[in-house]
Amino acid sequence: MKIIGKNVVEGIAIGTVQYIQDSFEELLQEYGVDDPQYEKLKYEKALSEAVMQLKVIVSKAKEANNNEQVQIMEAHLFMLQDPMLDDRINQLIELGESAPKAVMKASDEMANMLGSLEDAYLRERAADVKDVGKRLIRRIFGIEEPKIDREGIILCGEDIEPSLIANLSSDCVSGIIMGNGSSTSHAVIIAKAKGIVTIVGIGTAINDFENGTEVIIDGYEGSLILKPSIEEMKLYQERHEIEKQKKAYYLSLSELPAVTKDGFNVTLAANIGNPKDIDDALKFGCRGVGLYRTEFIFMGKKQLPTEDEQFLAYKYVVEKANGQLCVIRTMDIGGDKPLDYLSIGKEENPFLGWRAIRICLERTDIFITQIKAILRASVYGKVAIMLPMIINFEEIVQAKALIKRASNELTQSSIAHANNVQIGIMVETPAAAIMASVYAKEVDFFSIGTNDLVQYTLAVDRGNQKVSYLYDHFNIAVIHLIAQVSEAAHANGKWVGVCGEMASDPLAVPLFLEMGIDELSMSAPSIPKIKEAIRNCRRDGEILKHVLTLTEASKIREFLSGTILANNINDTIN
Amino acid sequence: MKEAIFTIGNALGIHARPAAEIAKIASQFESSITLYGNERKANAKSLLMIMSLGVTNGQEFVVSAEGKDEDEAIDALSLLISNNFYED
Numbered sequence: 001m002k003i004i005g006k007n008v009v010e011g012i013a014i015g016t017v018q019y020i021q022d023s024f025e026e027l028l029q030e031y032g033v034d035d036p037q038y039e040k041l042k043y044e045k046a047l048s049e050a051v052m053q054l055k056v057i058v059s060k061a062k063e064a065n066n067n068e069q070v071q072i073m074e075a076h077l078f079m080l081q082d083p084m085l086d087d088r089i090n091q092l093i094e095l096g097e098s099a100p101k102a103v104m105k106a107s108d109e110m111a112n113m114l115g116s117l118e119d120a121y122l123r124e125r126a127a128d129v130k131d132v133g134k135r136l137i138r139r140i141f142g143i144e145e146p147k148i149d150r151e152g153i154i155l156c157g158e159d160i161e162p163s164l165i166a167n168l169s170s171d172c173v174s175g176i177i178m179g180n181g182s183s184t185s186h187a188v189i190i191a192k193a194k195g196i197v198t199i200v201g202i203g204t205a206i207n208d209f210e211n212g213t214e215v216i217i218d219g220y221e222g223s224l225i226l227k228p229s230i231e232e233m234k235l236y237q238e239r240h241e242i243e244k245q246k247k248a249y250y251l252s253l254s255e256l257p258a259v260t261k262d263g264f265n266v267t268l269a270a271n272i273g274n275p276k277d278i279d280d281a282l283k284f285g286c287r288g289v290g291l292y293r294t295e296f297i298f299m300g301k302k303q304l305p306t307e308d309e310q311f312l313a314y315k316y317v318v319e320k321a322n323g324q325l326c327v328i329r330t331m332d333i334g335g336d337k338p339l340d341y342l343s344i345g346k347e348e349n350p351f352l353g354w355r356a357i358r359i360c361l362e363r364t365d366i367f368i369t370q371i372k373a374i375l376r377a378s379v380y381g382k383v384a385i386m387l388p389m390i391i392n393f394e395e396i397v398q399a400k401a402l403i404k405r406a407s408n409e410l411t412q413s414s415i416a417h418a419n420n421v422q423i424g425i426m427v428e429t430p431a432a433a434i435m436a437s438v439y440a441k442e443v444d445f446f447s448i449g450t451n452d453l454v455q456y457t458l459a460v461d462r463g464n465q466k467v468s469y470l471y472d473h474f475n476i477a478v479i480h481l482i483a484q485v486s487e488a489a490h491a492n493g494k495w496v497g498v499c500g501e502m503a504s505d506p507l508a509v510p511l512f513l514e515m516g517i518d519e520l521s522m523s524a525p526s527i528p529k530i531k532e533a534i535r536n537c538r539r540d541g542e543i544l545k546h547v548l549t550l551t552e553a554s555k556i557r558e559f560l561s562g563t564i565l566a567n568n569i570n571d572t573i574n
Numbered sequence: 575m576k577e578a579i580f581t582i583g584n585a586l587g588i589h590a591r592p593a594a595e596i597a598k599i600a601s602q603f604e605s606s607i608t609l610y611g612n613e614r615k616a617n618a619k620s621l622l623m624i625m626s627l628g629v630t631n632g633q634e635f636v637v638s639a640e641g642k643d644e645d646e647a648i649d650a651l652s653l654l655i656s657n658n659f660y661e662d
Contacts, residue, residue, distance in 0.1 A: 075594070075621075078594060078597065078598075078621050079621060079622065082597075082620050082621055082622045082623075083617055083619050083620045083623075084617060084620040084622045084623045085620075085622060110622050113622075113626050114622070114625065114626070125625070129622070
């Protein structure tokens, strides 16, 4: 039986179901309440057992050097012993509640209190308080923590507590399936860090899973097969085996340089949004950050982020990048991602409206604040500022003047900041691409944002199903534009990168290499596969030359697939 | 009883990490320690209560300690708070 969910950690997992009890309703109904003093004793015993358990988990996580896990589990330990929670539980027991009911009520109350706060981080802590409560309740009922003592376990549950996943050995647990749909919960974050194949959001069907049933998770499409047939099992075992070999191979690549057979070096950088993304990106062997989308700091808030708030977020990434270049793109907000505190108003065509640099040049207060935060963070590493949505030369001149002003203001207030950051632009409008040879004189670098460049060049909304077939980064007009931009940059001694989705398409790699693109920036998990494509490539200029004579995107794809295949076969023979 | 008044100077106010630092330090003392801010009060040994105060940048709050080590407690917390929780 096949069930569809949402993929959060990719991969194939094969094993048997281990169901995790998460609801205590029935047990609570059957529970007979003792005198308050006995209920209190039960609670106290459970508390000391739970504290012991968590201390063991924390020390194990410390040994394994898993910092994220240590932090989360230490917070749990702290909450478990919190006097406010403790007082409330005792109070409820005195009022005649049973120990487990008192724990449940008190932890729900605390969770609701945190859940109503403005700060998103504190809201997330609500789930942690509930977790802590569940651990206590299990101790009161004497329910053993799930035994993970055999290999190939697939943990299944409506919700699975982060503490439980944190305590797992990935040798035994091959996969996780959750009924709940959240892909940003703490449980998922830990599963990601541990690299355990996970899908979420399959709904209540999960409550009918029986322990020991065979199950396959396809973490690529986000589905699972319960009780697979022999054929399905065979198919997935083969895929699983190939995947294992590939993983080992990719891991061996992470330390190797991204260099072609003829010795051309390309910088492979990461696209990130949240500051914490840099942690994972480093594991895939990224060399710096090619696109740091700063929008997230501006979204989901009641007011503009302060300079200090932004500074902390940028500093985190810049420090982690360890001396490699971090390209920070200034706010790229517009009518498609409206903000409460910025009255953009409803626009007919948000993609052609008041957005990105257009907002910044009018609301210079927002821009200067962001630039100051970036310049201050630059003290901690190597930083470049990237301006989005440029069409006119004057926009670059104005933005640079504002950057200068921000720098001067910092100097006057004697605040530490860097004076030598590179300033570049996104080339994502046909206007910027066509004028690249002129604009190159005013900037330090270009980064080609292929997603918007394709959309604006071809006048296609990729979200519109009737025309989305026209959206193709191998459209010949797009390839000509990219080639021109690259040539214009190099003719002026400037570097050029690509940071759209096209950068993570292995088919496009030979084209970029022959254009002499200096940097490719992509979401980190794509880095190994692109590095492999680069290392397999030898440049002779013929591929680009031929592609530029073609007119049809499908023919271009066909030709590129053919050359890559031929290249690989030649190498095997030689 | 001993009291001290502070203005929160770190960018994000008393969010989770500073709250945890306050609770950790407060828990080392015998005295009962209370925070007053946003017209509410919180047991300084409770991470949950401190977080629920929601004190933000620029706001004033009062720390009060009562017990035999009240002087040491106020000193230790003053050091932490006046250094902006060692965030910058």
